[in-house]
Amino acid sequence: MSRRPLPPSFYARPSTVVAPALLGQLLVTTIGGRRTVGRIVETEAYTGPGDPASHAAERIGRTARNASMYGPPGIAYVYRSYGIHWCLNAVTDAVDHPAAVLIRAIEPIEGIDIMRARRGLRPAHPDRFIGAGPGRLTQALGIVGGLDGHRLDRPPLTIVEGEPVSAEDVEIGPRIGITHAADWPLRFCVRGNLFVSR
DNA sequence: GGTCGGATCATCT
């Protein structure tokens, strides 16, 4: 398994290209002195100002919350969802073009006991509930709002090269949990994977 | 195994 972090150039492409390319890559955190690794199995693209579902949609513009989306490709955009959960995005495209990929699910790879403890899962609870959902995976990996704007090619929050998923193994469907442009086919997941959120 | 509502808060009107 290669451990090379994905370079900023990987993210300097449209979010519709980066989102499927992130499938199979490894999300690594070293937080609280503990290392946890998850394989990315589900993503969603948020394309730019013309995407009505984006936090940086034209009608919203640049605000304090979405500032990271206007930053350089390859940094994290972390925001609080429904007042309770944290959600992690990888910023894509170019500076001043606000676009990102939401990481929606991971398959637990390393530090499973740590993830289960962070999630408060009972022993009988199956592993598929560890990281199936954007709020769940951040909790499992210890990702919090303080990591907003963090470079994804260095600790404690890194995405490293894994095994890319071939095009025929990528399943494409509509994005989840949004009201605007809900039918745009910008959700990508590993076909048949047991750890996706739906 | 499906649907429903509560939790909880930063952000924006």
Add this chain to the structure above:
DNA sequence: GATGATCCGACCG
């Protein structure tokens, strides 16, 4: 003062 890129437990059948 309303809203939301969510999750979970309660309740029903």
